[in-house]
Amino acid sequence: MAFKKKEKRGMPEMNTSSLPDLIFTILFFFMMVTTMREVTLKVKFTIPQGTELEKLEKKSVVSFIYVGPPTDNLRAQMGSSTRIQLNDRYAEAREVMDFIAAERKGMTNQAEQIISIKADQQTQMGYITDIKEVLRKSWALRINYSASRRN
Amino acid sequence: MAKTKKKMPGLNTTSTADISFMLLIFFLVTTSMDTDMGLARRLPKPPEPDQEDATMDIKSRNILFVRINAAGQLWIKDEMNSGFGDIKELRQRAKDFIKNEQNLSKWPEKHVKNIDLLGQCFVTDKHVISVQTDRGTPYNMYFQVQNELVAAYNEIRNELAKQKFGREFQYLTKEEKDAVKKYYPQNISEAEPKKYGGEQ
Numbered sequence A: 001m002a003f004k005k006k007e008k009r010g011m012p013e014m015n016t017s018s019l020p021d022l023i024f025t026i027l028f029f030f031m032m033v034t035t036m037r038e039v040t041l042k043v044k045f046t047i048p049q050g051t052e053l054e055k056l057e058k059k060s061v062v063s064f065i066y067v068g069p070p071t072d073n074l075r076a077q078m079g080s081s082t083r084i085q086l087n088d089r090y091a092e093a094r095e096v097m098d099f100i101a102a103e104r105k106g107m108t109n110q111a112e113q114i115i116s117i118k119a120d121q122q123t124q125m126g127y128i129t130d131i132k133e134v135l136r137k138s139w140a141l142r143i144n145y146s147a148s149r150r151n
Numbered sequence B: 001m002a003k004t005k006k007k008m009p010g011l012n013t014t015s016t017a018d019i020s021f022m023l024l025i026f027f028l029v030t031t032s033m034d035t036d037m038g039l040a041r042r043l044p045k046p047p048e049p050d051q052e053d054a055t056m057d058i059k060s061r062n063i064l065f066v067r068i069n070a071a072g073q074l075w076i077k078d079e080m081n082s083g084f085g086d087i088k089e090l091r092q093r094a095k096d097f098i099k100n101e102q103n104l105s106k107w108p109e110k111h112v113k114n115i116d117l118l119g120q121c122f123v124t125d126k127h128v129i130s131v132q133t134d135r136g137t138p139y140n141m142y143f144q145v146q147n148e149l150v151a152a153y154n155e156i157r158n159e160l161a162k163q164k165f166g167r168e169f170q171y172l173t174k175e176e177k178d179a180v181k182k183y184y185p186q187n188i189s190e191a192e193p194k195k196y197g198g199e200q
Helices: A019-032 A072-078 A093-105 A127-135 B016-030 B087-099 B139-165 B174-183
Strands: A062-068 A082-085 A088-089 A115-121 A142-146 B037-042 B057-058 B063-068 B074-077 B081-084 B113-114 B119-121 B128-133 B194-196
Touching: A019 B016, A062 A093, A062 A127, A062 B016, A082 A093, A088 A093, A093 A127, A115 A127, A115 B037, A127 B139, B037 B139, B063 B087, B063 B139, B074 B087, B081 B087, B087 B128, B087 B139, B113 B174, B119 B174, B128 B139
Parallel strands: A062 A115, A115 A142, B057 B194, B063 B128
Antiparallel strands: A062 A082, A082 A088, A142 B037, B063 B074, B074 B081, B113 B119
């Protein structure tokens, strides 16, 4: 016979040598689009809820100011009154000016700098007003009151 | 006697995938993809050093005062009426005030303005909404007030956009958006305005 029945072949093994490359690609993708949590929070806050919110698109031009009472484990030393956190430490409102200047140094387009204020709902406006006054003086005029979406 | 050359055994790379998976999971855990959202505002420019009085002169009919006291209560005041108000009615009050559809003498003055794409318009662009807070005002209340005021502007801009261009504000082109913004400019002030001329 011309067509001889071939001997039965085993299932060929799939070549998985490119699988690591695939995973690495996903890994790099995630490293690009996500941001490291760069600060450890020393204040506790629940941000207010709003409806007219805008997304903070460019992460590179955003600096954060946290306002709220100290976290539970720091309460024993720091008390429970409202604190302002800049980078990794507590600060006074007037130190915001230096903070803004330091943040600006690393930015390429300084005019687009946005200050995001993450403040606790219960914060008294006095703290916020002080911060805003310093921000005005340092010409950081674009601000963003951080909030979550209310349904 | 040279042996026949043996083939180099391939390195077993089966576990590389697992290793990179672990890296991937590590990054997923330690990074945050949460999109930060918030209410965008723009602060006024700092006062000039030689400028003694940074306050503006605004006719009293053009101002809508929103005062928030330390207890978080609202006091809404314009020429029409004044009194304690609820946060829920603030949006409507602000909309009526900004639009002044009947051209009432106690609400913002209207005048003719030439706007690109819209032509001759009768606008209230001199109005100011003044938000005043106390040092003890809860931040949440202040935020809600700001949110409602921005919502009021967004709604009336949307109405205008639908009426003139047949689309919602967010779908307009940049030029159309600018025209709508000129028609209803957003004037939320947090400075203490000095007023003059109680009756017009």
